[in-house]
Each structure stands twice: as C-alpha cells, then as structure tokens.
Amino acid sequence: MSISSPVMQKDFDTNTGTLKKDDEVVLDEFDIQDETPGSLLWETAFVGVLCSAQLMTQAGLGQSLAPLHIIGKSFGTTNPGQLSWFASAYSLTVGTFILIAGRLGDIFGHKKFFVLGFFWYALWSLLAGFSVYSNKIFFDCCRAFQGMGPAFLLPNAIAILGRTYKSGKRKNMVFSLFGACAPGGFVLGAVFSSLLGQLAWWPWAYWIMGIACFFLAIAGYFIIPHTAMPSRHASSFKLLERVDFAGSVTGVIGLILFNFAWNQGPVVGWQTPYTYILLIVGTVFLAIFAFIESRAAFPLLPFAALSSDTAFVLSCIAAGWASFGIWIFYTWQFMEDSRGQTPLLSSAQFSPVAVSGFCAALTTGYLLSRTPPSTVMLFAMTAFTAGTILIATAPVHQTYWAQTFVSIIVMPWGMDMSFPAATIMLSDSMPHEHQGLAASLVNTVVNYSISIGLGIAGTIESNVNDGGAKPLKGYRCSWYMGIGLSGLGIFVAAIYAWSTFKKSKKRTSEKQHFIE
The missing domain is CATH 1.20.5 (Single alpha-helices involved in coiled-coils or other helix-helix interfaces)
Known part of the structure; x- marks a missing residue:
C-alpha cells in the first residue's frame, strides 16, 4: 500500500497564489510531487515521524506544567504570574512564528525546515535544562526559543502530509491521527517530567527531550521522501520580497x-x-x-484569501483553545496546590486524555466524511465548555472519579474535533492557491490563543485571590473566564453551522430546480 501524491499545478506557489515563472525567483524546474514511500511499513514510519511534530510540541507544554512548582522552587519563585511564563513563553513563540515557518518551507523546502526545526528544538531543550545553573529569566528565554522549534515543525509537517495525500477518507484519518498526538504528547511530557522531577532532577526532562528531538531530526532526514528543490536565479532583494x-x-x-x-x-x-x-x-x-x-506583492497573510467563513472558523478556534489553555493550567494548580497532590499523581490522573483523545480522533475522522465540519466544530466547542464547567465546579475534597475524571475525558474531544475540522473548513473556504495557508493559520491561532488566554486568566487571578491568600478563588474565577470564552465559541459555531446548513439547502434547491 503506497501513499499517493496529489496532482498540483507546476510552477504554482500554494501560499501566495502566484505563478512562479512570472516572478524573478524562477522556479522553472520545480515539481511539487515527491518521491513517496512504497510500502505500508515505510508509510507507517513516514506518518509516525511527521506526527511526532505534534507529539513533541504538546510534550513541551506538559513538561513545564506538571513540575511547575518544582521548577519554580529551584528558581526561588512561587508567584503565579511568574510561573505562568514557564508555559506561556513557549506557546507564545510557537504561535508567533508558524506563518513565517510555513512561508520559508514553501520557498526552501518543507523537509529541510522540518529537520532543522527538530535540531533547533533539541538545542534549546538542552539549554533549558542547563538554565538550572542560571535564573528564571534565562529559563523563560530558553522556553521561548524552544517554542520556535515546534513553530517550524508543525506547518511543514502538515504541508508534507497535505501534499502527499489526496482529499478523501485516508487524508481525513491521517489528519485526525495528527491531532490525536496532542493529548498523548502532553501526557508523555507530563509523566516523564514529573517522574524525573520527583525522583531525580527536573533538568533531565529537558535533556532527554533534547536527545529525543535530535534522533527525530535524523529519522526525518532519512524517512521523509526527497522533494525536488526549485532553482533560484534571483537577487536577495527579490528573495526578501518573497519572504515578505x-x-x-x-x-x-x-x-x-x-x-x-x-x-x-x-x-x-x-x-x-x-x-x-x-x-x-x-x-x-x-x-x-x-x-x-x-x-505586499507576496503577503505573508493574504487578506484577499480571507472570507467570512475564515473569520468564523478562526474565532471558534481562538475561543475554544484559549479556554483549553486556562483549563489545563489551572487544573494542574488545583490538583497540586488545592488538593496537595504530587506532580506524578496528577500526571497519572491526566493520563486518560491520551486514550480519550485517540478515540476522539478516530471518531472525528469518521464523522468528517459524513457530517459537515461546521457541525463537528459545534460539538468541539460544546466539549470545551462542558469540560471547563465540570472542573470549575468541582469541590476540593471530591473524589477524582467524579467531576475531575469526567472533565479530563471530555476535554480531548474539544481538542481533537476542532483541529481537523478547522483545517478542513479553512481548506474548503479558501481558494485553491491558498491551501497551504489554512493549516498555518489554524496552528497559529491555536498556540497563540493558549498563551493569550493564560495572560488574561493570570490578570483575573491576580486581582481576585487577595494577594495569594485565596488561590482557589483565583483558579475558579479564571475557569469562569474560560467558560465564557468557550461559550462564545459555541455561539459562533452555532451561527456558522446554521449558515452552512442554509447555504447547503439553497444549493440543493437550486440544483433540483436546474434539473427540472
């Protein structure tokens, strides 16, 4: 069983929608069709390496959240605002650099920047571990630079997958599996960092992450098929113009x-x-x-390609994933601070998200071929809201198997239904020449919203927790903000689903009228 390559127009830039022969950056011998792996075993390795981008991205988030107080103690800080930077600095750069990374991949080759992304991730993971000999500011800087690695991994991994698979059930399932790696990656990062933080030394989590990223870079170099490189006969000025x-x-x-x-x-x-x-x-x-x-002649974000459909989709993603960022950060604080649990116990209690996320991904892959993506997005926003309500109203001394467990089971459905649905919805709503932009926009909004959501929640927490005397009050008020955001996501998704239904009904009616 082999991976099939799509037929794409020669000399066409999927990001800017321009014919490359008309530009002085001549791509006259550029054929986007890749060499494709020819066996099921090779395909499994191919998809596995590319999905590791999503896995390691979320592991990077989990490895700071789980042992947050252990890391903060080593730097002599317990300030909630300072602790939140350990996670938000990482998400900030992941979200900020994705669009640029996608453009560079379009120009210089997606495989090249995928491999370089893992090498960069490896370097700054190692330095983040060595920051234990410095201070929290240097650690925050390392986390920010560390996040630039996933920023280059995600859009280029998705571009390679999208370019390799034709539209259909197989592609839907591959993209769903890519999304399924998110909760599993978070659990992986949380468990190992908790284990090493409690039983050894927390920097080992970052050093091991660096070593793993190095080997994944090597694997990507050998497993991902070769892509023919364009010939470039252009001045540096024209190249800078194309990079925008x-x-x-x-x-x-x-x-x-x-x-x-x-x-x-x-x-x-x-x-x-x-x-x-x-x-x-x-x-x-x-x-x-x-x-x-x-x-701009070659805009990084071509506004002409954006439509009302794009605005609806990105609004849902921003609201839902900002809510998710608040949920996951303060759930950890609730478990470790209010309930007095160890990071390792909290990681074990979070482990069901991997199983739930995998089930959600398979279900989403099935639903997307039978249900409008707008309906799937509505279900995702509902899951974000329900999961946050459950944890926001959970009593401190309530058993884990009541509201906390259900919340942990529900939230991955929001993650793994919204990501593939948004990618497909943007792909359907944007012109053919801007298909490469869809995945980059979704990833940008996902990661940037997590960081912004934490900033807003941190502002609320710091103003209602009576100077740290009532931390639980701060957590709950932050969750309430998350409920408001995901509730807004439900409202926007419902309007968009209704609009999509009306348009579909109108097209069906016009088709029947034409036949008659």
Whole structure:
C-alpha cells in the first residue's frame, strides 16, 4: 500500500497564489510531487515521524506544567504570574512564528525546515535544562526559543502530509491521527517530567527531550521522501520580497509585544507603565503589519484569501483553545496546590486524555466524511465548555472519579474535533492557491490563543485571590473566564453551522430546480 501524491499545478506557489515563472525567483524546474514511500511499513514510519511534530510540541507544554512548582522552587519563585511564563513563553513563540515557518518551507523546502526545526528544538531543550545553573529569566528565554522549534515543525509537517495525500477518507484519518498526538504528547511530557522531577532532577526532562528531538531530526532526514528543490536565479532583494521580510518583522514584533504585555501584566501589575506601553506599541505594530500585507506583492497573510467563513472558523478556534489553555493550567494548580497532590499523581490522573483523545480522533475522522465540519466544530466547542464547567465546579475534597475524571475525558474531544475540522473548513473556504495557508493559520491561532488566554486568566487571578491568600478563588474565577470564552465559541459555531446548513439547502434547491 503506497501513499499517493496529489496532482498540483507546476510552477504554482500554494501560499501566495502566484505563478512562479512570472516572478524573478524562477522556479522553472520545480515539481511539487515527491518521491513517496512504497510500502505500508515505510508509510507507517513516514506518518509516525511527521506526527511526532505534534507529539513533541504538546510534550513541551506538559513538561513545564506538571513540575511547575518544582521548577519554580529551584528558581526561588512561587508567584503565579511568574510561573505562568514557564508555559506561556513557549506557546507564545510557537504561535508567533508558524506563518513565517510555513512561508520559508514553501520557498526552501518543507523537509529541510522540518529537520532543522527538530535540531533547533533539541538545542534549546538542552539549554533549558542547563538554565538550572542560571535564573528564571534565562529559563523563560530558553522556553521561548524552544517554542520556535515546534513553530517550524508543525506547518511543514502538515504541508508534507497535505501534499502527499489526496482529499478523501485516508487524508481525513491521517489528519485526525495528527491531532490525536496532542493529548498523548502532553501526557508523555507530563509523566516523564514529573517522574524525573520527583525522583531525580527536573533538568533531565529537558535533556532527554533534547536527545529525543535530535534522533527525530535524523529519522526525518532519512524517512521523509526527497522533494525536488526549485532553482533560484534571483537577487536577495527579490528573495526578501518573497519572504515578505517587512511583514514578517512587523508581525513578529507586534505579536510578541502584545502577548508579552498580557502575560507580564499579572506579574508586575497593569499599573506598571511599561506593560500598557508595550501593549499599545504591539497594537501599533500589528496595524502596520496589516497595512504592509494589504500592499505586499507576496503577503505573508493574504487578506484577499480571507472570507467570512475564515473569520468564523478562526474565532471558534481562538475561543475554544484559549479556554483549553486556562483549563489545563489551572487544573494542574488545583490538583497540586488545592488538593496537595504530587506532580506524578496528577500526571497519572491526566493520563486518560491520551486514550480519550485517540478515540476522539478516530471518531472525528469518521464523522468528517459524513457530517459537515461546521457541525463537528459545534460539538468541539460544546466539549470545551462542558469540560471547563465540570472542573470549575468541582469541590476540593471530591473524589477524582467524579467531576475531575469526567472533565479530563471530555476535554480531548474539544481538542481533537476542532483541529481537523478547522483545517478542513479553512481548506474548503479558501481558494485553491491558498491551501497551504489554512493549516498555518489554524496552528497559529491555536498556540497563540493558549498563551493569550493564560495572560488574561493570570490578570483575573491576580486581582481576585487577595494577594495569594485565596488561590482557589483565583483558579475558579479564571475557569469562569474560560467558560465564557468557550461559550462564545459555541455561539459562533452555532451561527456558522446554521449558515452552512442554509447555504447547503439553497444549493440543493437550486440544483433540483436546474434539473427540472
């Protein structure tokens, strides 16, 4: 059984929608069709290596959340705002650099940046472990640079999969399996970091992560089929234009400053001048980015390709995954702080998300071929809301097998239904020449929303927990914010599902009228 390659137009840029022969960056001998693995065993290895991008991305999030207080203690900090940076610094850069990584992959080769992403991830994982000899600021910086690795892995892995598989049930299942690796990866990172944090030394979790990423980079180099490289006979100026250098710089600066302000506000207080100044400056840079993109020859984010459908989908993803970020961060605090559990016990209690996520992925792969993706998205937003309500109302001394267990079972359905549904919905709503943009946008919004959600929740927590005297009150109020966000996601998804149903009914009616 072999992987089939799609038929794509020669000399066509899937990200910008331009014929490459018309550009001075000549891609005259570029054929996107790859060499494809020719056996089931090779295909399994191929899909496994690419899915490891999602697995290791979420493991990177879990390895800081589970032993959060152990790591904070080694740096002499217990401030909730400072602790939240251990997770949000990572998600910040994952979300910020995905669009740029996808563009670079389009120009220089997706396989090359997939392999380089794992090498980069390995390097900064090792340095994050060695930060134990430094301070929390250096650790935060290492976490931020560490997140740039997954930012290059995710869009290029999805691009390789999307380019290799034709549309159909097989492709839906592969993308669902890719999403299923998210909860499993989180559990993997949480369990190993908890185990090493309690029984050995927490830096070993990062050193082992670095070693694993190094071997995955080597595996990717040998397993992923070769892609023919384009010939480039262009000036550096034209190359910078194709990369959209001005848009990339202003976009990155804007996203980083905007996010930094939201996550730093709970630490130093919003009355500190530099927090709201950076928020204003970040907003200005984002406005400049939008202006540049509207006039760029090769925009990083082509606004012409965005539609009302795109806005609906990304709004759902932003609301749902921001809620998820709040849920997962404060559930860990609730388990370890309010219930006094060890990180290892909490990791064990979180382990059902891997099984639930796998079941959700298989179900989603089945549903997407029989149910409109907008309906699947509505189910996903409902799962995010239900899971957060269950944990937000759980009593401290209640048994784990009541609301906490059910919440942990329900939440992966939100994750593993929303990600593939959003990718397919954007793919269907965007022009053919912008298909490569769909996956990058979804990943950007997913990871950036997690970081922003934590910043907003941290602001709420710091203002209601009476200076840390009532931490549980802060957790619950943050969860209530998460419920509000996911509830907004349900509202948007319901409107979009109804709109999609009406359009489908209208098309059916017009078709019947034409036949008559």
